[in-house]
Amino acid sequence: MRRSDRRSADRERRYDPAVVSALTAGLMLLVAAYGTAALVLTAMGRAPREYLVIASMVLSALVVVMVVIAAGLLVAGERPDELGTFVGYLVVAVILLPLGTLWALTERSRWGTGVLAVACFTLLVVMVRLQDLWSTTGG
Amino acid sequence: MGEPRPTYSGPGRILVAVYAVFALAATARAGVQIATRFDEAPVAYLLSAFAAVVYIVATIALARSGPAARRVALVACSVELIGVVVVGTVSLAMPEAFPDETVWSGFGRGYGFVPLVLPVLGLLWLRRSAGDERVGRRLR
Secondary structure (H helix, E strand, O other): HHHHHHHHHHHHOOOHHHHHHHHHHHHHHHHHHHHHHHHHHHHHOOOOOHHHHHHHHHHHHHHHHHHHHHHHHOOOOOOOOOOOHHHHHHHHHHHHHHHHHHHHOOOOOHHHHHHHHHHHHHHHHHHHHHHHHHHHOOO | OOOOOOOOOOOOOHHHHHHHHHHHHHHHHHHHHHHHHHHOOOHHHHHHHHHHHHHHHHHHHOOOOOOOOOOHHHHHHHHHHHHHHHHHHHHHHHHHHHHOOOOHOOOOOOHHOHHHHHHHHHHHHHHHHHHHHEEEEHHO
């Protein structure tokens, strides 16, 4: 993503930051698309349906993959700014969608769908913060 | 009609979700501030911690049913509204009093002004969900 990141990676050769950035950006797009869809369905007055729950589970699984990759890089010795805060955000990223989905499912009305939208956009903020903390590493 | 409905039903579902997010965010922020650099701005960080407690209490109270939970939620949302208005005003009028940001600084501008809107929505929802007739009479 940033040139300085690339240079530091070339020096250390632990991983390719461009690949990690692209994967994260792709996941953020998916989360944003899902959140927007949930918002539209809320406005249309739709209660959460099966396909929304399945999509939420798929997204949750992808988030787990992202967090496992980040955790692996941490173990390999990468150090983002404010390590404690970074790990905290990782934990929150994993639990946000599953908890939001549970809270949404017990409300069979448009407001349940709205909870899914809230969970998604919160997850998006968390991912942006993770990116910020990560991209200032070793620059 | 006239019967109170649980504060966690309907639109309250979203309200509780947003309150939970802020309880978590404020707690984490205060925790990091107090653990890593309490000496720099003790007043601001204690305020952060206070805001976190208010959000936690409001979240739990709104997520439960019954008149006691409703009263607790009413107090928590009121304290929250007063807090965000007072801290917001003071932080803009006397910036030197707050060397570091809290959730309520600048009326919550660091959080898209959600901290300012949230207690208003909370109070409106508490009134609406209480059953219109009863509240209408009590207010008169």
